[in-house]
Amino acid sequence: MRQLFRIVCVVIVGACTASGCNNAPPTPPAKPAAAQHAPVEQATSATASESTQTPDLAPMRKALAAAGDEDARVLAIDELAKLGQNARGALDDLVKATSDASSRARWHAARAIGLIGEDAISTMPVLVALLSDPDPVVATQAAAAIGLIRADDDITSLTPAVDKAAYESATKALAAAMVHPDARVRRASLRALTKLQPTVESFAPLLCDQLTDADPSVVLPAINSLADMGKEAVPVLLAALKNPKSRYWATVALTEIGPAAAPAVDQLAAGITTGETEERMQSMLALAAIGEPAAAAGDELVKALESPEGSLRFAAAFALGRLRAKGADAALAKAAADPDPFLASVAVWARARINPSDKALVAAAVETLRKGLAADRPSVQAASISALSDLTGSIDDAEEKLLAGQFVELLGSPDADVRIAAAESLQRQGPLAVDALEQAIGNPELRAIAMELLTSIGPVSKPALDSFIKALSDPNPAHRGDAAVAVAAIGPDAAEAVPQLQEMLQAEDGPPGLRYAAAYALGRIGPAAKPAAAVLRSLTQSPDELLATVAVWAALRIEPGDSTLFETAIPRLRRAVRGDREMVRLEAAVALGDIGPAAETAIPILELVSEEDPQPNVRAAAKQALARIRGGAGSSPGKN
Numbered sequence: 001m002r003q004l005f006r007i008v009c010v011v012i013v014g015a016c017t018a019s020g021c022n023n024a025p026p027t028p029p030a031k032p033a034a035a036q037h038a039p040v041e042q043a044t045s046a047t048a049s050e051s052t053q054t055p056d057l058a059p060m061r062k063a064l065a066a067a068g069d070e071d072a073r074v075l076a077i078d079e080l081a082k083l084g085q086n087a088r089g090a091l092d093d094l095v096k097a098t099s100d101a102s103s104r105a106r107w108h109a110a111r112a113i114g115l116i117g118e119d120a121i122s123t124m125p126v127l128v129a130l131l132s133d134p135d136p137v138v139a140t141q142a143a144a145a146i147g148l149i150r151a152d153d154d155i156t157s158l159t160p161a162v163d164k165a166a167y168e169s170a171t172k173a174l175a176a177a178m179v180h181p182d183a184r185v186r187r188a189s190l191r192a193l194t195k196l197q198p199t200v201e202s203f204a205p206l207l208c209d210q211l212t213d214a215d216p217s218v219v220l221p222a223i224n225s226l227a228d229m230g231k232e233a234v235p236v237l238l239a240a241l242k243n244p245k246s247r248y249w250a251t252v253a254l255t256e257i258g259p260a261a262a263p264a265v266d267q268l269a270a271g272i273t274t275g276e277t278e279e280r281m282q283s284m285l286a287l288a289a290i291g292e293p294a295a296a297a298g299d300e301l302v303k304a305l306e307s308p309e310g311s312l313r314f315a316a317a318f319a320l321g322r323l324r325a326k327g328a329d330a331a332l333a334k335a336a337a338d339p340d341p342f343l344a345s346v347a348v349w350a351r352a353r354i355n356p357s358d359k360a361l362v363a364a365a366v367e368t369l370r371k372g373l374a375a376d377r378p379s380v381q382a383a384s385i386s387a388l389s390d391l392t393g394s395i396d397d398a399e400e401k402l403l404a405g406q407f408v409e410l411l412g413s414p415d416a417d418v419r420i421a422a423a424e425s426l427q428r429q430g431p432l433a434v435d436a437l438e439q440a441i442g443n444p445e446l447r448a449i450a451m452e453l454l455t456s457i458g459p460v461s462k463p464a465l466d467s468f469i470k471a472l473s474d475p476n477p478a479h480r481g482d483a484a485v486a487v488a489a490i491g492p493d494a495a496e497a498v499p500q501l502q503e504m505l506q507a508e509d510g511p512p513g514l515r516y517a518a519a520y521a522l523g524r525i526g527p528a529a530k531p532a533a534a535v536l537r538s539l540t541q542s543p544d545e546l547l548a549t550v551a552v553w554a555a556l557r558i559e560p561g562d563s564t565l566f567e568t569a570i571p572r573l574r575r576a577v578r579g580d581r582e583m584v585r586l587e588a589a590v591a592l593g594d595i596g597p598a599a600e601t602a603i604p605i606l607e608l609v610s611e612e613d614p615q616p617n618v619r620a621a622a623k624q625a626l627a628r629i630r631g632g633a634g635s636s637p638g639k640n
Contacts, residue, residue, distance in 0.1 A: 047613040063195070064093055065600050070102045078604060081112035095126055111608075112137060114145025115581055117152030124149070124166035128173045131189070137578075140612060143177060144187065146170050147192030161533070171198045175206035178222045183331035186225035194236055202238060202553070205476065207246045211232075223249065227256030228614060234263055241267045248279050254284040262293040265312070269297035272304055280304075281315045288319035298325035305331050314343055320351025324342040329354055342380055345372055349387040356394040365391060378415035385410065389425035395400040404429055404436040411449050412439070419449075426453050431460040438464040441471065455489045462490050465497070472500040477511050480504065484517035488524040489517035489639045495528035497521070501533045505539075515539075516550050523554030533558050540568050553591050557589055568599050574602045577609055585609065585618045592627030600629055 031480040057080075064076035070620060075096055080087040087094070094116075097109035107468065111131055113120045127149075131144035150167060153159075174196070177189035192205070226233045240250035241264065251271065254261040264286070271283030282302065287294040299325070304316035317335055320328040332354070333346035344517035345368050352358070369391075372384025385407060392400055407429075410422040426433040434457065440450035441464075451471070454461040464486075471483035484504065487497045504510075504518040519536060537560070539551035549572040556565055569591070575587035592599045603626065610622035 023403065028491050036129040055083055055086055057083075057087070058076050064097070065092075070104060073097065073100065073102065073105045074108050077108040077112050081115050082107070084115050085117050085119060085140035087112060088490070090115050090121065091120060092115065095123055098126055098130060098548040100470050102438050103138055103233065106130070106133065106135070106630075107141040108604075110141040110145045110521070110602075112146035114141070114477040116149075118144075118149055119566075120149050120152075121163050121166060128170055129237055131173050131177050131185075136180070138505075139180070139182070139204075140184040140188040141421065141608070143174060143192045144608075144612070146174065147188075147195040150192070150197075151175050151195045155288050156166050158242060167196055168202070170389075171196050171202065171344070172206060174255045174406065174534060175209070178207075178225070181467040183221065183225060184612055186222060187228065187614060188232060188612050190225055190229055192234070194232060198620065203244070205245065207236075207243075207250070209511045216316050219249070223253050223256060226253040229615070230257055231260040233257065233551065235263055238262075238264055238267065238423065241271075244275070247271070247275065248282060251282045251286050251546065255282065259291055259293060261286065261290050265290060265294045266298055268294070269300050272297070277309055277311060281311050282313070283317040284315040284319045288315075289320050293325055294319075295323050295325065298323055298327055300329050301325065307337060310340065310343070314346055317343060321346070324354050326354060342383075345369060345387070347381075349391070352391055352394065362391060362394045364553045370406075372552040373410065378413070381413070382415070382417040384392050385421040385425050391422075392429060400429060400432045401435065405440045407433070408436045408440050408446070408450070411446055423453060429457050430457050432464075432465050433457070433462050437461075440618050441459070441467050447479065448482060451486050452481075455482075455486045458489045459491055460492060461486065465490060465494055468494075469497050471502055472497065472504060477514060481511075481514050481517045481600050484514070484521045488521035491524050492526050492528055494521070494525055498525060498529050498531060501525075501529070502535065505532060505535055508640070512544060515547055519547065519550040519554045520587075523557040526557050527559070529554075529558050537565075540565070545572075548572065549588075553587060555593055556594065560594055565599065566595060570595065570599050570601060573599075574605055577602070577605055586615075586621050587627045589618065593628040594620070596628055597631065599625075 006245070027100055043326045050326075059232075060079055063072065064080070065078050067073040077094065080090050080094065091113070096107045098113070100106050100109065113123050113127065124146065127142045131139050133139045133142065147450060150170075153163070155164070155167075171193065174189040175191050180186050189562050197529055221590070226237065234257065237250045237254055237265060239258075240246040241254075247604050251268065253450075254264050254268065257386065268286050268290075269282045272280055272287075274280065274283075278324065286302065287297050287301070298320065301316045301320050302325070304312050305320070305328070307313055307316070313335065320332060331584065332347045332351050336343050336344050336351060338347070341498075346363045348361075348368045352362045355361050366388065368383045369388045372380050373388075375381050388403055392403075395403070401507040404426060407422040407426050410418055411426075412549060413419050415424070426437065435456065437450045437454050437457075440446040441454075443450075454468075454610050468483045468486045468490075471479055473488070474480050474483065484501060487501065488495045501518045501521050504514055505522065507514070522532045533555060535552045540548050540555060541550065542548040552569045552572055553576070554563060554564070556569055573588045573592050573595075577585050577592065579585055579588070589606060589609065592602045606626050606629070610619050610626060613619045613622065
């Protein structure tokens with residue numbers, strides 16, 4: 001429903017603009033439908049082990065000083081990192097390593113410093129400086145290390161002033177990093193800030209300073225990073241709500257967080273009557289995003305429904321529908337008869353949401369919203385699409401399939417918001433949208449997006465498998481590649497496509513991406529793709545690094561018990577888990593977990609990715625992989 005939040009917001013704000021932190025900022029534009037992110041490497045204390053005996057650091061420090069190449073230096077640093085607090089005697093050596101020419105050595109050194117804990121407080125200026133390192137992984141690890149040191153430090157009235165000053169300096173530097181162009185650094189900085197626990201008085205102005213840039217390319221990434229943190233970010237945002245200068249953007253972030261922002265309900269409800277129109281409207285949208293847990297705000301929203309300002313009335317009606325506020329039905333019935341067609345349609349939708357078993361109300365809402373699909377205003381079209389999608393649980397399957405056909409037609413709209421709303425709704429419909437999307441494959445203008453949506457639907461798109469197999473022989477290489485990825489999304493049930501995929505894999509005259517896609521699809525099919533195993537094995541030695549990586553991953557998926565592949569697979573998968581593409585990182589993490597204890601050299605990189613990758617599913621996959629590897633593995637570090 002995020003798209004609907006944005007659509008309603010755009011409609012009711014209209015041309016309102018503002019600048020500076022003392023006024024309501026402009027409404028943020030919709031995010032791109034998809035974005036690629038790189039992984040994050042965040043240290044955790046899980047790998048630090050406190051020995052009951054003080055270790056002899058002399059040989060380890062000597063080994064680090066004598067290490068002549070990057071791999072040896074990283075190994076020596078990680079040996080110290082394993083000691084946690086007991087490595088404090090080597091702190092000077094680790095600080096020196098943060099200036100290493102190798103970015104790998106620098107981030108491993110920052111990680112080791114963080115694992116020492118509060119005894120490394122003296123290195124805070126070094127870590128703050130590393131936040132500006134040209135390598136974002138180093139900056140990420142520096143932020144993580146700052147957080148680990150502070151988490152280990154019990155601040156009291158007896159804490160030296162110099163230490164408190166160090167944390168204050170770090171807070172300012174981390175706040176500045178909130179708008180770093182790399183998502184890894186933003187996320188790690190925000191996590192570290194939650195551990196530093198700055199006061200409202202000190203942090204709110206810093207947050208405001210970072211979020212008043214009029215350029216959405218600066219503001220939105222920070223908001224998205226806060227939203228991605230979910231409930232972890234809520235305490236920071238609650239503090240920011242208390243300062244008028246940062247209230248608006250904090251509310252935007254809470255809107256993106258959704259139900260996990262429930263602790264903010266009371267403050268958001270108060271915001272319905274406080275501040276500029278845009279701020280009040282955003283408070284309502286945040287409550288709408290929280291949904292039913294925000295029911296306590298129902299009375300204030302009903303009052304807002306009587307506001308003379310149209311933008312507030314629209315937002316109030318929308319929020320009441322999201323909250324399923326039973327007590328608002330009479331007020332919404334009145335709004336449903338309003339001469340403004342947009343307000344009326346929102347109110348009709350809200351009543352259907354509140355009374356999903358009332359067939360007459362639901363039918364009236366569907367009829368009204370269907371008219372909106374043909375509206376002259378793209379914003380009304382997009383809102384109608386999303387609202388209809390939100391009612392699908394109350395509509396029978398035949399009706400949903402008819403709607404899917406209309407949504408598919410709107411994929412060709414010249415308006416981006418309409419296209420995005422249609423795509424999101426079709427994705428939400430899942431199996432009920434397959435027939436309409438399969439038919440769209442025959443339309444040259446829609447087939448790329450139709451194939452993409454069928455891929456996102458996953459295994460339930462199997463009824464379209466014959467169309468995918470046919471597309472594997474299409475004259476257009478791009479369409480062949482899209483078809484291979486769609487087959488991959490079906491997984492083991494797509495075994496019928498193995499012969500065509502094997503043929504694509506062996507063809508050397510086409511774009512390299514086709515072979516990558518074919519290998520990936522074969523791996524996703526798994527053991528049923530065994531006829532292709534020999535070819536995949538041969539490709540694990542390909543000079544094409546990406547092809548070799550996908551091939552070894554696929555070969556392991558097809559023959560998971562073949563330990564002869566491990567030596568080739570593990571180094572490649574360690575590198576892949578740091579790649580630019582979300583799916584590559586996800587699959588590499590899963591594959592390392594499948595290998596199990598033999599992949600223990602991947603523990604450092606997996607523990608870092610498990611904390612700070614921008615994508616929740618990648619973080620979850622890395623955590624699961626760590627659990628499987630640690631089930632019988634030691635904790636020795638490896639090359640990452």
